[in-house]
Amino acid sequence: MSQDETGISQLDLTELEETTLDHWLNTYRQMIKIRLFEEKTNELYTSAKMPGLAHLYIGEEAVAVGVCEALRQDDYITSTHRGHGHCLAKGAKLDKMFSELLGKVDGYCRGKGGSMHIADQDTGNLGANGIVGGSAGIATGAALSIKMRASDQVAVCFFGDGALGQGLFYESMNMAQLWNLPVIYVCENNLYGEYTPTEKSTSGNRLARAEAFGMDNVEISGQDVRLVYQTVKRLVERARAGEGPAFLLCHTYRFRGHHVGDIDRPYRSREEEEKWQTENDPLKILSDWLVSDKMVEPDLFSQIEEEVRAEVEVAVTFALDASFPDEMEVDAHVYA
Amino acid sequence: MSTHENGREITFGEAIKEALMEEMHRDSHVFIIGEDVAAAGTVFKVLTGLLDEFGPERVIDSPISEAGITGIGVGAAVTGMRPVVDIMFGDFTTLAMDQMVNQAAKTHYMSGGKLRVPMVIRTTMGAGRRSAAQHSQSLHAWYSHVPGLKVAIPSTPYDAKGLMKTAIREDNPVVIVEDKMMYSLKGIVPSEEYTIPLGVADVKRVGEDITLVATSQMVHLALEASQKLAALGISAEVVDPRTTFPLDKQALVNSVKKTSRAIVIDQGYQRYGVTGEIASVIADGAFYYLDAPVKRIGAMDVPIPFSPILEDLTIPSVPDIVEMAKTLCGRY
Numbered sequence A: 001m002s003q004d005e006t007g008i009s010q011l012d013l014t015e016l017e018e019t020t021l022d023h024w025l026n027t028y029r030q031m032i033k034i035r036l037f038e039e040k041t042n043e044l045y046t047s048a049k050m051p052g053l054a055h056l057y058i059g060e061e062a063v064a065v066g067v068c069e070a071l072r073q074d075d076y077i078t079s080t081h082r083g084h085g086h087c088l089a090k091g092a093k094l095d096k097m098f099s100e101l102l103g104k105v106d107g108y109c110r111g112k113g114g115s116m117h118i119a120d121q122d123t124g125n126l127g128a129n130g131i132v133g134g135s136a137g138i139a140t141g142a143a144l145s146i147k148m149r150a151s152d153q154v155a156v157c158f159f160g161d162g163a164l165g166q167g168l169f170y171e172s173m174n175m176a177q178l179w180n181l182p183v184i185y186v187c188e189n190n191l192y193g194e195y196t197p198t199e200k201s202t203s204g205n206r207l208a209r210a211e212a213f214g215m216d217n218v219e220i221s222g223q224d225v226r227l228v229y230q231t232v233k234r235l236v237e238r239a240r241a242g243e244g245p246a247f248l249l250c251h252t253y254r255f256r257g258h259h260v261g262d263i264d265r266p267y268r269s270r271e272e273e274e275k276w277q278t279e280n281d282p283l284k285i286l287s288d289w290l291v292s293d294k295m296v297e298p299d300l301f302s303q304i305e306e307e308v309r310a311e312v313e314v315a316v317t318f319a320l321d322a323s324f325p326d327e328m329e330v331d332a333h334v335y336a
Numbered sequence B: 001m002s003t004h005e006n007g008r009e010i011t012f013g014e015a016i017k018e019a020l021m022e023e024m025h026r027d028s029h030v031f032i033i034g035e036d037v038a039a040a041g042t043v044f045k046v047l048t049g050l051l052d053e054f055g056p057e058r059v060i061d062s063p064i065s066e067a068g069i070t071g072i073g074v075g076a077a078v079t080g081m082r083p084v085v086d087i088m089f090g091d092f093t094t095l096a097m098d099q100m101v102n103q104a105a106k107t108h109y110m111s112g113g114k115l116r117v118p119m120v121i122r123t124t125m126g127a128g129r130r131s132a133a134q135h136s137q138s139l140h141a142w143y144s145h146v147p148g149l150k151v152a153i154p155s156t157p158y159d160a161k162g163l164m165k166t167a168i169r170e171d172n173p174v175v176i177v178e179d180k181m182m183y184s185l186k187g188i189v190p191s192e193e194y195t196i197p198l199g200v201a202d203v204k205r206v207g208e209d210i211t212l213v214a215t216s217q218m219v220h221l222a223l224e225a226s227q228k229l230a231a232l233g234i235s236a237e238v239v240d241p242r243t244t245f246p247l248d249k250q251a252l253v254n255s256v257k258k259t260s261r262a263i264v265i266d267q268g269y270q271r272y273g274v275t276g277e278i279a280s281v282i283a284d285g286a287f288y289y290l291d292a293p294v295k296r297i298g299a300m301d302v303p304i305p306f307s308p309i310l311e312d313l314t315i316p317s318v319p320d321i322v323e324m325a326k327t328l329c330g331r332y
């Protein structure tokens, strides 16, 4: 892989020659699934059908999907408050996702976790997290466990740029490098933590943080799913082969507010938003390439979109019809 | 009352080590991680020999990263291991609070019962070591406050070993708080395998006139006070809850129904603490049997001072217990 003059790694299409068209179409399907799921989630919020809030992942789909497409089902991820995309990309089902968001017993966590705490061990998802940076230790511990069990799994820790302010993160990276653990730290730099631009909260060079631990590190655009996939595939292969952890910095952008209720967004300009949405939409970047280089008919994308939209409708109907947990559940599962 | 004449006399520290040794031999998923646990065998020398037995893969010296190792414990536990995370001083669990309170304790519930966190956090408590305000606190009330955690505070080598073995086999996060002043305390421990269930109190001394509910090292103060009270014709019963959660409310209430008087003694800060909780359990469950208000003796509500003359004032003492018992029993 090559780098541009700023050190950001660039796409190398020759490395991706063996990746099939089916793979890319599935990648597209996964990304649009996240987008439509999130749009529906926003609708559930604005129509007062969803309790609480949700942090939408729209605009960042290529990161979750590019990473998770490079993982096996039994590989682990830990996620964040902005976690729907990670969960879906790792294989979560739409109906159980919506059910959880609505606090229904058919949700992934019987309605007891909600938007910020979706966990699903069947797809290796060790849980989203309401504590910024809170899962850095958990992902690293999963990696330690992988090593101790002599398994060849890999753990991925997703976190936002805001988590770079948390000490736990550096404690965890230090131990991962010290003990050569199969964990990949994926930083989703979407330029803001809540309403504060990242340059007002984070000093110095982000990659240098990993560099200081002697950790393999890469900086890429998180909007090109091909590049994310290509990069993570390599990092996963390394980790599986016992060659240790890595730090991946992905530049991305959340197209929507910090959460569904953040509609004014006075902390950033409409021009900036529009620039990202028109020039850096991960779905468009992939579909444009598939049309120009892989001779895919543009109609196919609208067809996929309609199929997924129908799945989303079925899933949300299921969730709306599902039952709330029995009141007896309130003190169940406090202890195993 | 657990009598165990048959066995060997070993120290509290040795009992802890035996429990870990046995469980690590029994289950290859058990490992211990912490600062200076391996080569040094902990700063209290409690785990000396464990490294030779199990090697550095299972007895792991960590960086000075309390939050990090606690988080690592959670991650390892949800993926099939049974970590024992060693936090040298209870005072340092404050650095791991997010991982204990928001992660370990809540993961099972938040996942709707899917993920399990079978981990032990072993840490220390207890003043009197002239270690000043940041190395002397007893913070077990904090952990006991949090749904999802279980908390054991053993008072004897026998209890320490049995509770530690149970904690390691538990599918929930358990905090074991060891009073660092008791590591060289000796007691009889059976040679045969045994475990002690969490949530079962132990009557350490049978008596008729007053119940002294005491935890951890305070049990020994209560026993000493009982001797002095016996000389005055007051028969004290000493009940050790052994775990602050689950709490054996029935045993506490039953004892007070018999004696009609109670003092609760614990080394945590008195305010908003273990003594308050237990006193309310007794007041609630034995109200019609009480001849006097339930009294409490906790650590004085001040940062623990260094100067010995001051530090000793902050810790519950035998004379404190004797005087209060005399008052409650109408002997002035």
Ligand SMILES: Cc1ncc(C[n+]2csc(CCOP(=O)(O)OP(=O)(O)O)c2C)c(N)n1
Residues within 6 Å of the ligand: A055, A081, A082, A130, A131, A132, A159, A160, A161, A162, A163, A190, A192, A193, A194, A258
């Ligand atoms: C420990 C902690 N502090 C503060 C918050 C409140 N909070 C929620 S999201 C957020 C911003 C996180 O920013 P970043 O990590 O960049 O993620 P993003 O929302 O941009 O995806 C903050 C401060 C929190 N959830 N946890």
Ligand SMILES: [Mg+2]
Residues within 6 Å of the ligand: A160, A161, A162, A188, A189, A190, A191, A192, A193, A194
């Ligand atoms: Mg951010």
